[in-house]
Amino acid sequence: MLAEIITIGDEILIGQIVDTNSAWMAKELNAAGIKVKQITSVSDDADHITEALSQAEKRAEIILITGGLGPTKDDITKYTLAKYFNMGMRRDAAVLAHVEEIFKRFNRPMIESNRKQADVPDGCTVIQNANGTAPCMWFDHNGTIIVSMPGVPFEMMYLMEDEIIPRLKKKFELPFIYHKTILTANIGESFLAQEIEEIEDSLPSSIKLAYLPKLGQVRLRLSTSGTDEAQLKADVEVYAQQIIKKVKPYIVAEEDIAIEKAILDIMKEKGFTLSTSESCTGGYIAHLITQHPGCSAVFAGGAVAYSYELKELVGVTDETLAKYGAVSEQTVKEMALGAITNFKTDYSVAVSGIAGPDGGTPDKPVGTVWIAVANKHKVVAKLFTFGNKRAQNIERSAIAALTMILNLLKEDSN
Amino acid sequence: MLAEIITIGDEILIGQIVDTNSAWMAKELNAAGIKVKQITSVSDDADHITEALSQAEKRAEIILITGGLGPTKDDITKYTLAKYFNMGMRRDAAVLAHVEEIFKRFNRPMIESNRKQADVPDGCTVIQNANGTAPCMWFDHNGTIIVSMPGVPFEMMYLMEDEIIPRLKKKFELPFIYHKTILTANIGESFLAQEIEEIEDSLPSSIKLAYLPKLGQVRLRLSTSGTDEAQLKADVEVYAQQIIKKVKPYIVAEEDIAIEKAILDIMKEKGFTLSTSESCTGGYIAHLITQHPGCSAVFAGGAVAYSYELKELVGVTDETLAKYGAVSEQTVKEMALGAITNFKTDYSVAVSGIAGPDGGTPDKPVGTVWIAVANKHKVVAKLFTFGNKRAQNIERSAIAALTMILNLLKEDSN
Incomplete structure (x- = not known):
């Protein structure tokens, strides 16, 4: 099962913010058995969003989109999606009530742009955003799932954890993806590779080994996927333990931790x-x-x-x-x-x-x-x-x- | 002048690392008058790298690639590029000498995978990497510039600052891109928008206004581009000063600072x-x-x-x-x-x-x-x-x- 992430926002393309959402989402998707094929960042431009979405649909069955759902004029994602899916816009009563409740709680007057937060394409499933005013929108496009979420990290995180991942697990029969990471220090990448060359050469094609060097540390990552969780873990563990034994003095941790x-x-x-x-x-x-x-x-x-x-x-x-x-x-x-x-x-x-x-x-x-x-x-x-x-x-x-x-x-x- | 950034590495797509390189590169490119059209992250997979590159070539004249240049088996970028451009591989004497010098300096023995760092596609311009063993490779593909750099942030940064940006400035006649950012606090995005609505509506089509909210702060960004640097700045400044005057109590800074x-x-x-x-x-x-x-x-x-x-x-x-x-x-x-x-x-x-x-x-x-x-x-x-x-x-x-x-x-x- 392949997914793609599309992050929308000029602020990403001019380098004003670092896109931290994608890595977090990719980790969550992986844990649910969904591989991320590509991450694409595009500007707040209708044609470009449309092009990225149509290309992603050719490669993946799940497309998660973040950004461009704010109340201001540069936020065009939901209107672009409505046009892409040939839908009109409607004002959702439940979302409007939720937005009104938020403004009441903070004792703030509401203006028309806040009410517009409740406008959604008329063919999507609306998912309430418990932590903000912009709702999440779920589209089923001939079996491909496209989800549009706000780009504010903590709003997106709650939506992913509480809504999107559970719904994806219900919709698709997902395989199990297993990564085993070994953290090493005090040894260079190429020397580590030389030390464990025989083990690496003996790996079955179903297990992939990657080296992730950073500031004097090297992470070794063994990856595999399939249906039998226990078997996959056991298969990887055999090789992980060989590596750990071979380069014992350099081992910092047998898991993916800092x-x-x-x-x-x-x-x-x-x-x-x-x-x-x-x-x-x-x-x-x-x-x-x-x-x-x-x-x-x-x-x-x-x-x-x-x-x-x-x-x-x-x-x-x-x-x-x-x-x-x-x-x-x-x-x-x-x-x-x-x-x-x-x-x-x-x-x-x-x-x-x-x-x-x-x-x-x-x-x-x-x-x-x-x-x-x-x-x-x-x-x-x-x-x-x-x-x-x-x-x-x-x-x-x-x-x-x-x-x-x-x-x-x-x-x-x- | 449009550029695209392609970052290569499974570690990005499984969310093991946050891609901080792209934002940094986008900022540098913008400062040089080059707009970034799209940022794409793909896996260490030859077909996928090739597909992303060929699509980027349709949209942009400059393509900057990072990642996949390490000495281990999962690093395939340069071999994929050689195939894409129909080039063979050759061992570069200057790069080899540089790699040998680094190993000598740290008093470490060299192995064949370290020597392979000096292998490059035979039709590219090789740019030495002063801070690492993987060289930077510059390709001119019918006028489109494709540059492959290591993904290690500080190696990439030195290469961009000292080599790539100066060479791009020499190769292309670049326009001037101007962003003016105003940092506000203690006011919500929609209220800010309402306060400055008249100013926003009066903006000429050449100046774009964006709202970037984050944790109780909102950044306002006015953007424009053209050839006359002084005129662009003056044009934007007129509207910036109107905004600053209008929402004075909420202004934290008149520049893009934390x-x-x-x-x-x-x-x-x-x-x-x-x-x-x-x-x-x-x-x-x-x-x-x-x-x-x-x-x-x-x-x-x-x-x-x-x-x-x-x-x-x-x-x-x-x-x-x-x-x-x-x-x-x-x-x-x-x-x-x-x-x-x-x-x-x-x-x-x-x-x-x-x-x-x-x-x-x-x-x-x-x-x-x-x-x-x-x-x-x-x-x-x-x-x-x-x-x-x-x-x-x-x-x-x-x-x-x-x-x-x-x-x-x-x-x-x-």
Whole structure:
């Protein structure tokens, strides 16, 4: 069963927003046994929407469309769909009541453009949007299902989870798609490939292996699909376990999780706690960690020590800052040890560097980053030299810091 | 001049990664006067890549492709392109030398799959990739330019900035595309539309207005294109200023910046400093702020006070925590005032809430968030009730907190 996603909006094509909806929808569809053949982003232009839809209909049986359902004049999706399917427009009483109820709840007056939110093509099934005013529209076009949803992420997410996926499961007999992901660190993609070449060559054609490298980590993904869920999992697991055994020292997790989640899982199991002391990463490591539900069992918190004053508050001495500077082995070690002491945790990580674009010197150019990890018995610091792009320096510093925590944890348990 | 972007990779279509490359590329292309007609994501499948490319060639004169250039077996882009253009493959000596140099620098042995990175279709122009082993390939297909780049974001970014955009500017006579964005807050999309309806109706057909709502903010974007840069800007500015005058109280910024950047700009100008004290947002507000170059002139840092212990460290009393709990008006106010005192800043913001999915109670369900902003003279707290999704609660809390800082700043300057 193939699906396509069409996201509509000029803001995507001029790069004003990143289309995060598609990845989320693709994941949900996959979990339901539906493969995504293509994702297409087009502008708020009737002809272009029509062309994309008609081509998608040639390739897929399910087409999910997001965007262009707002109350303003640039939102043309539903009118374009009505024309495409040769339908008129009608005002839906239930949607109108829902919109009126929302405006009443927030004590706001309604204007005609809000009422127009209740206008829908007259041949579609209307699905109420519990979290917004734009309804979802479901079309059955000679057996092909076309669904139009708002582009606001959380409105789309609720609709997908509560309405669209259940309805698709009812409408189609869906196969089972299985992905097994293995997260590795500290080994390059081509070396990993060389290590597991024999296993890769022995894979049956029904199982596909992919390498997804990112910032010093490589995700290995084994994929298959079919009808017998237990059998598919068992088949993949045979090869997954061969790979895991072959490259054991580099394995971070045997599932598709982020490195910080792997750290949280290990620390939770062992009853360890963690704190952070961040300068150039500016709270990004704490943010990565606190994205994960249940992190509070491990993560106590930390400091974003941007100013000298705050660095002193978290345990760096005046003398160290004066003698070695904020970006130095000494400072970052004192930050890490200060976190252990002040925040009362078993482990800590500290980062101090020059993220750029300004602040570099000949001695310490932009991209110079010191990272330290500590537990109650030791502190280890490492110097990194990244590039000259701020966002990448923050990202790479965070991943390097997390990898260092993981390595210290592994060392401690050996 | 129309371009299309094709991103290749199964990881996009199963939702394992979010395609952030396309938005970045679209922005760069726009700035160079090139409109993006469509963005298409396809799998690592030769037939599908070929189909997408051949359709893109019907619509656009420039096609930028990313992905599928790695050293492993699932990477087939360059072989598919060679077949599509009826070319053979050759090993490029300069690329091979570059790859060898990289391996030498990192003191790593080379294997055959690394050498294959130097294989390219024999009719393309090879552009060296200074930041990786996969070269960039430039094809001129009867006047249509097709460029294949690696999907690793920072490799692609350097190639676009240093090589592709300059070459496209040289090859084509490009028009000028101008977008003017106005950021508003505290007003809904439809009300904003009603307020500026007369101005919108008076726009010439050459200027397009779009509304981009997100979490309590609405971006207004006026777009136009042509050859006379100064004239285009002047034309748009007339209408932009009319809009700004009409909805003055809601204006956050007269350019396409994030709300935290608008705050940094105002505070920098006034010589104010800022600190954060975050519980449920877990460092996300600090991260948003520290993304921006030069933020250290304003931002001193802050605390991620996840544990009770850390909350006490940042100024919340034992009694308050015991009597009112961590998610309460009293706690969040003490966090904000503690930040002012301990971190020695003019302004502070504090957030404490239940991000979920666990931790909710009948009294304080998941999504309950208290936010306080303070300066040296006052502290204001507000209760929010968001939804039950952790990521959205973090995002919405952060934006609400930033909006509260901005409102307090505006109040103070009146």
